[in-house]
Amino acid sequence: MRALVARLRGRLPKPITHVAPVVHDEAAAIVRRRRRIVAGVSVVGASLLGAGLSTKPGSREFYGTTLTVAGVWTVGGLVSGPLHLGWIEGQDDRLRRPVVTPVATGVAAFGFFYGCALVAQKIPLLDRAISRVLVFAEEGDEPLVLLTTLANGLGEEVFFRGALYAALGDDHPVVKSTAVYALATSTTRNPALVLAAGVMGSLFGLQRRASQGLQAPVLTHLTWSALMVRYLPPLFRRAHDEEPR
Template identity: 30%
Template sequence: MPTASVSVIPRVLVVLVPALVGAGGLLTASTADRGSVLFYVATFFTAAVYVLAWWFEGRGRESFSRTAWGRDLARGAALGLIFLAVFALGALVVRPFPVLADPVVSLLENVRQGALWLTVLTTAVNGVAEELFFRDVVPRNITGRPSVVAVCSVGLYTAVTIAMGVPLLVFAAVIIGGATYFEARSTRRLFSPIALHLVWSLGMLVVLPPLMGS
C-alpha cells in the first residue's frame, strides 16, 4: 500500500500555519478600535509571523542578491506609482457606493485617529513581510506548474486579506498580489515586488483620505 511522502507535511505546514495565524492577526486588527494599541499590536504580530516563517524556512536569501538591485527598485517603484494612480481613480468611482466605500473609510480612521508615523511604519513593515512570505515562502513550497504556483500564491494572499473585512482590499490583493508575484518571478528577486508594494500602499495612505472624504 503506498504511503504519503513525509516531506509534503512540512511544506504544507510552512505555508498554511503562518497564513492561518496571520489571518487571525488581521481579524483581530479589523475588530480593534481604530488607532488603538490592539490594532497596532495585531498588525505587527502578523508581520512578525510572516518574517519568522521566511527566516526559518531559510531558502530565500538569494532573493536579495545585490545584482541589479537598483534597477529592480526603480522598476518596482514605477509600477507602484502606476497602480497608485489607477486605484486613486477607482476610489472616485466607488465613493458614491457606501457598501464599498464605508469599510475603506473606517480603515482610514487610523490615519486620523492614530499616530501617523506608527500607521506608516505598520504599513511599511507589513508590506515587506507580506512579500517575504507570499512571494517567496509560498512559491518555494508549492509544487506544480507555474500557473498553479501563481494561483496558490495570489489566492492564499487574497484569502488571508478577507479577514480584514474590506471588500476593496480583497480586490486590491488580487491585483497587487498578481503584480508583485509577476515581478518576483520575472526578476527572481524581491526588490521590485517590495518597492511596488510599498509605493502603492504608502501612497494610498496619502491619496485615499481626501478622495474618500475621511
C-alpha cells in the same frame, strides 16, 4: 548622444512576462519543511490579520496586533528556507537588481487605485468598506500608521511572494499565491481589501515570477502602500465633508 540613448534603452526592462534566466534549486527536505511552516503561518497570520481590523483605530491593541501580524509574516517567511532578491533582465540582456522599475510600478499602481477610488466613492458598498479601513489612518498617529503599513507590506511579500510562492513550486504559483493572499485578507471581512489583494497580489506574483525573487514585489508594495496611506484618507475625508447634511 546616440550612445547614451542606446545605453538607456538597453537598461529598460523586458516585459513582465519575461522570466529572468535564474534557477534556484532546493532539496526535497527544504521543500517539505517550507510547506509545513507555510501551512501553519498562513492560519496564524490570517487570524491575526482579521483581529487587527476589529480593534479600535489608534489604540494600543491595533498597533500591537498589526505589528504582530507583520512579525508573523516576516519571521515565518524567513525561517521557512532560503529566499532570493531576484534579478531583472534589461533589453541589453544584462541582469540587474530591480530598483527603478518596481518603484515606478508602485507609483503607477497608486495612480490606478486613486482613479478607482474616485469611482468607488459613488458606490455605497465600496465607499463604506474603504472608509472603514481609512479610519485607522485618520484616527491614528501618522508615523505609527506608516510604520505598521510598511512593516506589513514587507512581511506580506516575504511570506506570500517568498515562502508561499516557493512552496508552491512550478504549479501555477502566481494564481495560487494570489488566491491564498486574497483568502487570508478575507478574514478582515472587508470587500475593498479583498479586491485590492486580488489585483495587487496578481501584480506582485507576476513580478516574483519575472525576477525570480523578492526585491521587485517588495519595492512595489512599499511604494504603493506609502502613497495609499498618505493620499487616500484626505480624498475620502474631503468627499464626505462635501456631502449634504
